[in-house]
Amino acid sequence: MLVNKKIEEASTIDSSFYTSKSIFSESKKIFENTWQFVTHDCVLSRKNAFPFFFLDEYINEPLLLVKAKDGQVNCFSNVCTHRGNILVEEHSEMSDSLTCRYHGRRFNTKGNCLFMPKFENVKGFPCKSDDLPKIPFSKWRQFIFCSLESQHKLNNFFSDMEKRIGWMPIEDFVFKPELSKDYFVKANWALYCDNYLEGFHIPFVHYDLAKQFKYDEYAVELFPFSNLQLGIGKKGEDCFDLPRDSEDYGKNIIAYYFWVFPNMMFNFYPWGLSLNIVKPISVNLTKIEFRSYVWDEKKLKVGAGSDLDKVEKEDEEIVELVQKGVNSRFYKKGRFSPSMETGVHHFHRLISKFMK
Numbered sequence: 001m002l003v004n005k006k007i008e009e010a011s012t013i014d015s016s017f018y019t020s021k022s023i024f025s026e027s028k029k030i031f032e033n034t035w036q037f038v039t040h041d042c043v044l045s046r047k048n049a050f051p052f053f054f055l056d057e058y059i060n061e062p063l064l065l066v067k068a069k070d071g072q073v074n075c076f077s078n079v080c081t082h083r084g085n086i087l088v089e090e091h092s093e094m095s096d097s098l099t100c101r102y103h104g105r106r107f108n109t110k111g112n113c114l115f116m117p118k119f120e121n122v123k124g125f126p127c128k129s130d131d132l133p134k135i136p137f138s139k140w141r142q143f144i145f146c147s148l149e150s151q152h153k154l155n156n157f158f159s160d161m162e163k164r165i166g167w168m169p170i171e172d173f174v175f176k177p178e179l180s181k182d183y184f185v186k187a188n189w190a191l192y193c194d195n196y197l198e199g200f201h202i203p204f205v206h207y208d209l210a211k212q213f214k215y216d217e218y219a220v221e222l223f224p225f226s227n228l229q230l231g232i233g234k235k236g237e238d239c240f241d242l243p244r245d246s247e248d249y250g251k252n253i254i255a256y257y258f259w260v261f262p263n264m265m266f267n268f269y270p271w272g273l274s275l276n277i278v279k280p281i282s283v284n285l286t287k288i289e290f291r292s293y294v295w296d297e298k299k300l301k302v303g304a305g306s307d308l309d310k311v312e313k314e315d316e317e318i319v320e321l322v323q324k325g326v327n328s329r330f331y332k333k334g335r336f337s338p339s340m341e342t343g344v345h346h347f348h349r350l351i352s353k354f355m356k
Contacts (some may be wrong), residue, residue, distance in 0.1 A: 001355050003348045008342075011333040013348045015040040018188040024283040030262050030354045031055055035138070035145040035154050037130075037264055037277050038065065040293075042142065043091070044073065049087040049098070050079050053146060057281040063135055063146060066087055069096070075137035075146050077110045081130050086304045107132055116354075141170040143275075152225070160223035161258045161263055165268055167243050173272050173293035179300075181309070183288040185316050187323035189263060189280040190351065192288065195319050196265055196276075197343035199229055205318050206311055212237050212254060212304050214327035220343045225350070227343050231255035231304055238303035240270055259343070261350050269305030271296050284323055288312070 001017060004010035017023055036055055043050055044067040054061040064078035064087065078087050085102040088094075097114060099106045106115040111132035119125050137146040138154035140162070145154055185192055195201065199218045217232040232241050233254035240256075242249045256268040263278035272295035279287040281312040290308065294300065325331060336345045 001352045003345070003352045005349065007336050007338045007345045010336055010345055010348075012325035012336065012344070013190075013333070013351060015158060015328075015332050017351070018191055018323065018326045019283065021283050024188070024280070026356065027280075027351075028059055030351065031059060031280075032148045033150050033354060034152070034262055035147045035150055035157060037275070038063075038075075038137070038146050040142045041073075041139065041204055042175065045095045045160070047091050049088045049092050049094040051086075051090065053147050056279050056287065058279065059148075061148065062086055064132075065144065066094070066098070066109050067109075072109075073137075073144075074109065074111060075135040076132040077135065078134075079103055081113065081132065082116065084335070087132075137284045142173070151354055157225040157260050159336060160226055161228075161260070161266065164228065164247070165256055165258075167246060168268065169297070170273065170293075173295050176292045176294050179292035179294070181290045183290065184281075185286045185288060185314065185319060186284060187286060187316075187319045188284055189278050189286045190347075191319050191322055191326070191348055192278055192286055193259070193263065193313075194323075194344050195315055197227070197229075197259060197347050200337060200340040201318065205314050208307075208310055209304065214252075222342060222346050226260045227255035229255075229259075229343065231257065233304070238270055238299060259347075261347070262354075267305065269299070270303055271305060274305060274308055 001013050003013060021080065034318065038052055039050060048067040050065040052063055052355040054063055057183040062078040065073060065075045066076065067073045080100040080102065082100065082103055082105045084111045085100055087098060087100055097108050098108050104117045105113065108114055111134060112184050113130035116125070135145060135146055136150065140154060140158045202213065203215060212233055214232045214234055219230040221228045223228065231254050233252045235252070236252050239254050242253065258266040258268070260266065265276040267276065273293040275291040275293065277289040279289065281287055300306065
């Protein structure tokens with residue numbers, strides 16, 4: 001899966017990455033060694049025990065967020081250290097301790113094993129192995145992420161986005177479940193990301209959206225573990241009211257499209273944020289979670305972020321066609337446009353790095 005660092009000489013990753021079941025299984029190492037979105041911190045304000053799986057259908061590792069009365073949050077394995085029962089089955093309220101409903105083993109909010117019925121004569125009980133394993137987790141603004149074994153800090157993935165749009169009150173954006181939706185795409189997860197990472201296709205696939213952009217000023221900026229597609233709008237289009245200290249001050253920006261490796265898309269519009277999480281299910285099936293966080297409700301119906309459902313369905317249609325195409329015995333690799341596909345090349349280089 002090696003990809004030449006010189007885009008002018010490079011070819012895409014081999015088509016087998018999108019079609020091979022064995023490579024699909026092997027690519028779990030990409031996700032295990034990066035960070036995954038869990039939720040936003042408001043979910044712990046009323047019910048302080050939040051169970052989840054690291055990556056739903058793909059990496060079904062049961063995990064648990066717990067917020068103690070003093071406000072401290074921890075992330076643990078959601079598996080009882082006695083006989084492997086799932087400890088918390090649904091988002092709920094817990095007191096100072098958590099009791100397994102299988103045999104009554106009890107843990108505190110720091111994950112320490114406190115008590116177990118009928119274990120009076122067990123030597124050395126409880127010991128460290130009886131405690132719940134702690135899982136690395138971290139926050140950016142109001143968003144919580146966790147990792148199974150990442151060698152990189154979360155800040156390495158988010159620092160460039162923070163520098164660029166940190167002036168927005170992102171921690172105050174309000175989650176709107178009624179504006180959030182899940183999609184299922186009959187294509188490999190990486191093909192969906194490929195499509196997102198270039199504006200090359202916009203005038204060919206998104207006719208209405210293309211009318212809002214100055215296509216010749218569409219720009220891509222690359223960072224170590226993320227990149228930015230900067231949407232410059234035509235005169236009269238709804239745009240950001242940028243602060244004077246923004247490096248983009250004076251530009252008619254209608255969208256900041258930030259992608260964070262490997263599968264997170266932070267789409268900032270004047271109305272707020274559409275957060276898209278790309279979740280692999282099988283080699284040719286992907287779940288896309290759209291989560292909407294609103295800043296200014298008055299701007300929801302205007303601009304580049306006003307009809308996300310239409311744009312999504314247009315993307316799905318073309319990506320599903322590409323999935324059929326890469327299965328062809330006659331297609332193995334393609335070449336990159338040095339001016340339009342730097343984001344895709346960057347993505348393929350990171351895949352190559354993490355798959356080693």
